[in-house]
Amino acid sequence: MTRGNFILKGDIAWSKDPKTIETKKGAFLVCREGKSAGVFQHIPGEYKNLPVIDYSPALIIPGLTDLHMHAPQFGFRALGMDEELLEWLNKRAFPEEDKYADLAYANRAYFFLRENLKKSPNTRIVLFGTMHVKATVLLMKLLEESGLVCLVGKVNMDRNCPDYLREKDAAASLAATREWLLECGNGAAGGGGKVRPILTPRFIPSCSDELMEGLARLQKEFSLPLQSHLSENRKEIGWVRELCPKSDSYGDAYAKYGFFDGKAPVVMAHCVWSDEKEMELLRERGVYIAHCADSNTNLSSGIAPVRRFIEMGVPLGLGSDVAGGTHISIFRAMCDAIKVSKLRSVLVEPDKMPLTVEEAFYLGTAGGASFFEKAGFGPSGSFEAGCELDALVIDDRTISFLCDLSVRDRLERVLYLSDERDIKAKYVQGGEIETR
Amino acid sequence: MTRGNFILKGDIAWSKDPKTIETKKGAFLVCREGKSAGVFQHIPGEYKNLPVIDYSPALIIPGLTDLHMHAPQFGFRALGMDEELLEWLNKRAFPEEDKYADLAYANRAYFFLRENLKKSPNTRIVLFGTMHVKATVLLMKLLEESGLVCLVGKVNMDRNCPDYLREKDAAASLAATREWLLECGNGAAGGGGKVRPILTPRFIPSCSDELMEGLARLQKEFSLPLQSHLSENRKEIGWVRELCPKSDSYGDAYAKYGFFDGKAPVVMAHCVWSDEKEMELLRERGVYIAHCADSNTNLSSGIAPVRRFIEMGVPLGLGSDVAGGTHISIFRAMCDAIKVSKLRSVLVEPDKMPLTVEEAFYLGTAGGASFFEKAGFGPSGSFEAGCELDALVIDDRTISFLCDLSVRDRLERVLYLSDERDIKAKYVQGGEIETR
Numbered sequence: 122m123t124r125g126n127f128i129l130k131g132d133i134a135w136s137k138d139p140k141t142i143e144t145k146k147g148a149f150l151v152c153r154e155g156k157s158a159g160v161f162q163h164i165p166g167e168y169k170n171l172p173v174i175d176y177s178p179a180l181i182i183p184g185l186t187d188l189h190m191h192a193p194q195f196g197f198r199a200l201g202m203d204e205e206l207l208e209w210l211n212k213r214a215f216p217e218e219d220k221y222a223d224l225a226y227a228n229r230a231y232f233f234l235r236e237n238l239k240k241s242p243n244t245r246i247v248l249f250g251t252m253h254v255k256a257t258v259l260l261m262k263l264l265e266e267s268g269l270v271c272l273v274g275k276v277n278m279d280r281n282c283p284d285y286l287r288e289k290d291a292a293a294s295l296a297a298t299r300e301w302l303l304e305c306g307n308g309a310a311g312g313g314g315k316v317r318p319i320l321t322p323r324f325i326p327s328c329s330d331e332l333m334e335g336l337a338r339l340q341k342e343f344s345l346p347l348q349s350h351l352s353e354n355r356k357e358i359g360w361v362r363e364l365c366p367k368s369d370s371y372g373d374a375y376a377k378y379g380f381f382d383g384k385a386p387v388v389m390a391h392c393v394w395s396d397e398k399e400m401e402l403l404r405e406r407g408v409y410i411a412h413c414a415d416s417n418t419n420l421s422s423g424i425a426p427v428r429r430f431i432e433m434g435v436p437l438g439l440g441s442d443v444a445g446g447t448h449i450s451i452f453r454a455m456c457d458a459i460k461v462s463k464l465r466s467v468l469v470e471p472d473k474m475p476l477t478v479e480e481a482f483y484l485g486t487a488g489g490a491s492f493f494e495k496a497g498f499g500p501s502g503s504f505e506a507g508c509e510l511d512a513l514v515i516d517d518r519t520i521s522f523l524c525d526l527s528v529r530d531r532l533e534r535v536l537y538l539s540d541e542r543d544i545k546a547k548y549v550q551g552g553e554i555e556t557r
Numbered sequence: 558m559t560r561g562n563f564i565l566k567g568d569i570a571w572s573k574d575p576k577t578i579e580t581k582k583g584a585f586l587v588c589r590e591g592k593s594a595g596v597f598q599h600i601p602g603e604y605k606n607l608p609v610i611d612y613s614p615a616l617i618i619p620g621l622t623d624l625h626m627h628a629p630q631f632g633f634r635a636l637g638m639d640e641e642l643l644e645w646l647n648k649r650a651f652p653e654e655d656k657y658a659d660l661a662y663a664n665r666a667y668f669f670l671r672e673n674l675k676k677s678p679n680t681r682i683v684l685f686g687t688m689h690v691k692a693t694v695l696l697m698k699l700l701e702e703s704g705l706v707c708l709v710g711k712v713n714m715d716r717n718c719p720d721y722l723r724e725k726d727a728a729a730s731l732a733a734t735r736e737w738l739l740e741c742g743n744g745a746a747g748g749g750g751k752v753r754p755i756l757t758p759r760f761i762p763s764c765s766d767e768l769m770e771g772l773a774r775l776q777k778e779f780s781l782p783l784q785s786h787l788s789e790n791r792k793e794i795g796w797v798r799e800l801c802p803k804s805d806s807y808g809d810a811y812a813k814y815g816f817f818d819g820k821a822p823v824v825m826a827h828c829v830w831s832d833e834k835e836m837e838l839l840r841e842r843g844v845y846i847a848h849c850a851d852s853n854t855n856l857s858s859g860i861a862p863v864r865r866f867i868e869m870g871v872p873l874g875l876g877s878d879v880a881g882g883t884h885i886s887i888f889r890a891m892c893d894a895i896k897v898s899k900l901r902s903v904l905v906e907p908d909k910m911p912l913t914v915e916e917a918f919y920l921g922t923a924g925g926a927s928f929f930e931k932a933g934f935g936p937s938g939s940f941e942a943g944c945e946l947d948a949l950v951i952d953d954r955t956i957s958f959l960c961d962l963s964v965r966d967r968l969e970r971v972l973y974l975s976d977e978r979d980i981k982a983k984y985v986q987g988g989e990i991e992t993r
Contacts, residue, residue, distance in 0.1 A: 196959040196960060197959075197960055198970075198973075198974070199956075199969060199970045199972075199973035199974050200960070200962075200966055200969060200970060201969075202895070202914065202969065202973065203895075203911070203913050203914055229959070230959055233959060418896045418897075418899060418900055419896065419899070421899040421900075421902065421903050421911065422903070423900070423903045423904065424900060424904065447973045447974060448974075459638070459639075460854045460855065461854075461900070463854055463855070463857040464854055464857075464859070464860060464897070464900055464904075465904075466857065467857050467858070467859045468859065468860065468900075468901075468904050468905060469904060475639070475857065477639050478638065478639055520635075523632040523633075523665070523666055523669060524632060524633055524636070526636075530636055533635060533636060533637075533638065534634075534635045534636060536635075537634075537635035537638065537883045538634070538635050538883060538884075540976065
C-alpha cells in the first residue's frame, strides 16, 4: 500500500465536540496522503481503489495527546510517592536528572522510554528533557525514529537547584539553548520533522529574571512554542510571590517576562491553585493548561478547577506528568481527570459538575491535539476530514465479554480497563508505527 | 513435593506492623503443613530436607485481601461511571443482577470472574452474590475449585428495589437464606471448606425491619459473619434516617437490629460519612470497615476518613468494590487509598496525614486478613510463623529496569505499576494455584 493512502475498517469513534462522541459501527476511515478524508458507512466511489485494512470488530479512535511529561523521570516513576513536590524534586527528580550528563545512561534510559511510548496509546507528546544539550538531542533523535509526533525541551535552570544541575548563569543557559536549537537542526518552527523543539524554563523558582527575559527573546526570535509549570502547589506559589514581588500572580510573572506575547503557543502544566484573575489571563492570552490529575494527587498538590477552565474557555489538554504521575497512558489520565473532578465536586464545589467521559475523551484527543496545530503541525486528534491521521486500533473483546454494548459504552470501558496489550495497531500522521 | 511442605526463595517482604515493612533479600520462606514457619536468611537445620523453589530475584509477599466486592457486577464494571450511586444501582446494577436467575448466564459470568480472580494478586475475598440461592451456591462451588479463600453472601432484599429482584417478604427471604445455608453445605461457621457463607443484607433501604431482625437471629443461630454497606453517600444516609427514625445514626440502626452483638465478625463497606459517634460504635463493637477508595470516587460518594479510623482503632481493610470500583486488584486499592487520603488531607483535613505505602500495604494484607481469622480461618496476611501461607511471587524485572532499588522500594513500584502479568506464582493456604 502507498504510505498514507488506505482505508481502515472497524467500529469508529471520535470527539465531534467536547460533549459528543460520534460513533459509526462497521465503518470506513479513509486516509489520503496521511490525512483523514472522513468516516463513511460505505466507501465513496472516488476511494474504491484504496486498500482496505479490516480490523472489525475492533474499535478505531484518534491517537491520544500528552501535553506534559518528563522524559528523564520515566525510569523512576512510582518511587517516593509519599513525598510532596519540593522534597520529591530534591530527593528523587534532581539526582536522577543529573545522570543524563552521561550519554550512555541517557541512551539506555531514553530508548526504554521510547519503546514504552510506542506501545502506549499516545501519538503526540510534549516532553521535558534535562538541562543537558547532548542528551536532549539524543532523545529527539530516538523519538524521531519512532514515528511519534513530539515537542521536546532542553530544560533551563540557573538558580535554586542543586549545584550539580545548575547552569552557570543566564548567559551560559541561553548559549546552551542556542547550541541545542542548532544541533537538533530544527531551530525554526515549521522545520519538517515529527520531533521539534519547545522552550522549557523549568519554573520560575529555578530560573533567574535574566534567564527568563533571554528566553522570551529567543521565543520570539525563533517563533518557538514554550512549556513550563504554573500554580501547582501552594508552597511553590508563596515562593514565587517572594521571588517576583511586582507580579499580581505566578501567571502574571510569566506574562511580565514576555512569555505570553509570542505567536507560537504556550502550555503550562497544572494550574491547580490558579485564581480567577490568573485563569482570565491565561484565557485572554490563549495559554494552554496541561491538566495532570494523577500527579496533582500523588504530590498532594490538590485538584485543579477544570470545570471552571472549561466554562471560561481556557485552552486545555491532559498530561501524564510522569513521574509525578505514574502512568504514561492518556486513557489513564482521562479517568483520573474524571475521578478527581468528582471529588472536587463533592468536597469543594457542589455547583460544578464533574467531567463526563465525553469531555475527558475530548481533552485527551482533540483538546490536546490543538496545541500541536498551533505549534505548526496539521490539525489532528479527530477523524474530521483534513486531520492528520493518528489512529488507535483497539481490540476490546476480552474487556467487553458478556455484554452487548454500544460503541460509546465500549469506549468508556476502554478508557477505564484497557492496557497496551489491547492496542492492535497505531497510526501517526497516516503511517503505522510498531507497538510490539 | 508434599503439598504444604516446601521452601520459597526470593526477596521477601511483609508487614510487621502498620508502620513497618520487613524485608529480607535472598531469603527462605518455610512452609510447613500449609503454614509459615518463618522467613530465614539461611535454612534452619530442621528444614534441610524440604524442597526449595528458587524464585530469585523475584519478590515474595503475602497474598492480598479484598474485603468487599460484588461478584455479579464484574461483567459490567467500568460502565455508567458518570452516574451516582442510587441512579447507577437502578440503571446498571439491578438489571444486571436480575440475569443471575438464569443459571447458564450465572455459570458463564461467574466462571469469567473466577478466572480473573485467580490471575489477580488477591488470595482472600469477601463477596456479595445476588439474591438467587442457586446462582450463589454455584458461585461458591466455582470459587471452591479455584483454591481461593472466600466468604460469599446470598443477598437479602425485600423492599425499595425493582419488583424483579425483590424477595416476596421477610419470611420468604429468610427461608431462602436457610435453603442457601443448607445447600452450600456450610451453614455453621468453621465448616472446613475454603469458601464459606457470610450473611448479606444489601443495606438498610432494601431490607425491612422484620427481615433484618430475622437475619440477626440467623447470625447468632449459626455464628455467621455478616457484611453490608454503611454511610456511603449523603443521600443514602438521609434515606436511612427516614426509614429508622429511632436510631441515632445509620450504624446505630444496624446495631439496633442486633447485628453488632454476634461472635462472628461484621464488615461494613465504605463509612465515607461516618461521624465520630458512629465510628466509636464500630470501634467498640469491633466492626470492620472495608475502605473502597476507587468506588467512593467513581460514585461521587466522597473520601472516607481513614486516618481517623486508624487513630481510633476501628478494624480496617481494603475493598475493590467492583463494580463501583473498576479493578479487582488490591494493589490498585492500596494506591487509590493512598491517593484519596492525600486529597482529603489537602482539601478537608490538613491536620490528618495521608496514608503511607507501609500503611496501605498493611491494610491490604494483614489488616484485611484478620477479618478472615475472626471468621474462623487461621491467621494469614503475613509471613510470621503460624500464618496460613498465602504468597505472591512477583517478577518485577521489567518494572525495575534502570534502577538499583531496595526491596521496600521495589514493593512500592509493584503497588503502583504491576499487573497480573507480573505474578509468577500464587499460593493460598500453602497450595499453589493456577494464575495462567
